[in-house]
Amino acid sequence: MNLIENVREALNSVKVHLLRTVLTGAIIAIGISSLVGMLTAIDGIKAQIAESFAGLGANSFDVRNKGFSGGRVVQEGKTEKTYPSITYKEAKQFKEEYASIGIATVFNVVTGSAEVKRGSKKTNPNTRIRGGDENYLSIKAVKLAKGRNFSNMEVRYGNSVAIIGKELEELLFNSGEDPINQKITFLGRPYTVIGVLDKQGGVGQDQGADRQILIPIENASRLDTQGTFNYRITGVASDPGKIDYEMGQAIGIMRKIRQDRVAQEDSFELTKSQSVAESLEEVAGYLRIGGFGIGFITLLGASIGLMNIMLVSVTERTREIGIRKALGATPLRIRQQFLIEAIVICVIGGIFGMILGIGIGNIIANFIGPGGFLVPWLWMIVSFGICIIVGLLAGYIPAFKASRLDPIESLRYE
Structure with a gap:
C-alpha cells in the first residue's frame, strides 16, 4: 500500500x-x-x-505647551524648570509664519460646562465651547451637516458667530426648523448660528462631540480675561514624506517666536498625530x-x-x-x-x-x-x-x- x-x-x-x-x-x-x-x-x-x-492627516503634527498645560515640568520628583504657556499671540504668529510651508490651525477650549439658551429652551451646563479658525474643520476632518464654515473676516475680527453640534440643534430647535442665522446665547453673549456639525457620536455615554460649539478663535481669546486659556496648534506638512523636515522648520519658527536661546531646550512640544494611530x-x-x-x-x-x-x-x-x-x-x-x-x-x-x-x-x-x-x-x-x-x-x-x-x-x- x-x-x-x-x-x-x-x-x-x-x-x-x-x-x-x-x-x-x-x-x-x-x-x-x-x-x-x-x-x-x-x-x-x-x-x-x-x-x-x-482623513485627519498622518502628515499633521501638534504644537502644545511643555508638559501639556505649561507651568513646571517635574521629573523624578524634582521640579526642573518653569515653561510659560503658549499665548494666543504666539500661536497666531506661528500660523502666519508657517503659512509659507503649509497650513495650520489655532484652537482652544473655552469651557466644558456652558449652558446654552434659545428663548425658553436651554441645555444642561455640559456644553463644550471651543475656539477655532477657518482651517480647523478641514484639518481636524470635521464635516458640516448644514450651513458654512467661518470666513477669514469672521476669524480676523472675532465676530459673534457659532457652529453648533448636532445634539444642540435637536435640543434647541424644533423638528424641521432651520437653525441657520438663528440667535443662541451662552456665556452671557448672543451668537448667530452659521453651521451645524455632522453627527460624530462618542464612546458610551460621552457624546461631547455633538454637544460642542465652535466660535472664532479671536472671539474666544477675548473671553480669556485671566490669561489662563490653553492654545494649541495643529500644522499640516505639504507632503507626508516631508513631515520630519517641515516639523524641524516648525520648531525653528516656534523657537524664534518663543525667543528660546541657542543652548536652551524647546519651551514647547511637537507631536505627530500619527503617534495616536500607532x-x-x-x-x-x-x-x-x-x-x-x-x-x-x-x-x-x-x-x-x-x-x-x-x-x-x-x-x-x-x-x-x-x-x-x-x-x-x-x-x-x-x-x-x-x-x-x-x-x-x-x-x-x-x-x-x-x-x-x-x-x-x-x-x-x-x-x-x-x-x-x-x-x-x-x-x-x-x-x-x-x-x-x-x-x-x-x-x-x-x-x-x-x-x-x-x-x-x-x-x-x-
Whole structure:
C-alpha cells in the first residue's frame, strides 16, 4: 500500500461516511470561522481607523505647551524648570509664519460646562465651547451637516458667530426648523448660528462631540480675561514624506517666536498625530492576540471532537484494518491512512470555515463602520496551516491505536 493508495482510501472513506464527515467538518468549520472571523473583523476595523486618521492627516503634527498645560515640568520628583504657556499671540504668529510651508490651525477650549439658551429652551451646563479658525474643520476632518464654515473676516475680527453640534440643534430647535442665522446665547453673549456639525457620536455615554460649539478663535481669546486659556496648534506638512523636515522648520519658527536661546531646550512640544494611530495599532494587536486565543480554544474543542470521531472510526473498521495487515500493510501505512483521513476532513471543514469567517468578519466590520471588503490572506494561510496541524494532532492517537492492532484479533472482531 503506497501513499497514493492511502490518499485514495481516505477520500473514499470520507465519501462513504458522508454524514459523519459533514458533521465532523462542521465542527472544524465553526472553529476556523470563529478564528478567521474575529481576526478579519479586527483587521477591518483597524483599516477603518487607519482611513479615519488618513482623513485627519498622518502628515499633521501638534504644537502644545511643555508638559501639556505649561507651568513646571517635574521629573523624578524634582521640579526642573518653569515653561510659560503658549499665548494666543504666539500661536497666531506661528500660523502666519508657517503659512509659507503649509497650513495650520489655532484652537482652544473655552469651557466644558456652558449652558446654552434659545428663548425658553436651554441645555444642561455640559456644553463644550471651543475656539477655532477657518482651517480647523478641514484639518481636524470635521464635516458640516448644514450651513458654512467661518470666513477669514469672521476669524480676523472675532465676530459673534457659532457652529453648533448636532445634539444642540435637536435640543434647541424644533423638528424641521432651520437653525441657520438663528440667535443662541451662552456665556452671557448672543451668537448667530452659521453651521451645524455632522453627527460624530462618542464612546458610551460621552457624546461631547455633538454637544460642542465652535466660535472664532479671536472671539474666544477675548473671553480669556485671566490669561489662563490653553492654545494649541495643529500644522499640516505639504507632503507626508516631508513631515520630519517641515516639523524641524516648525520648531525653528516656534523657537524664534518663543525667543528660546541657542543652548536652551524647546519651551514647547511637537507631536505627530500619527503617534495616536500607532497607539491604536498597538491596541488592535492586543485585540488580535485575544481573538486568536479565543479561536484557538474553539479549535481545541473541535480537535477533541475530531479525535473522538476518528477513534470511533478505528473501532468500526477493526476488521478492515486486520484484513489490510494480513495482506501486508505495515503499521506506518495504517497510520498514514488514518492521519490522511483526519487531515482531509480538517481541510474540507477549514475551507468552508475560512469562507464563512471572511463573510462574518466583513459583516461585523461593515456594521461597525462602512468600509470595503477585506480578504485576510495571512489569516487564511495561517488557518490552513492550523487545519493541517489539528488533523495531525487529532488523528495521531487513533492512527497509532489502529497501527498497533493485532491482525488475528482484528479479524475476530465483531
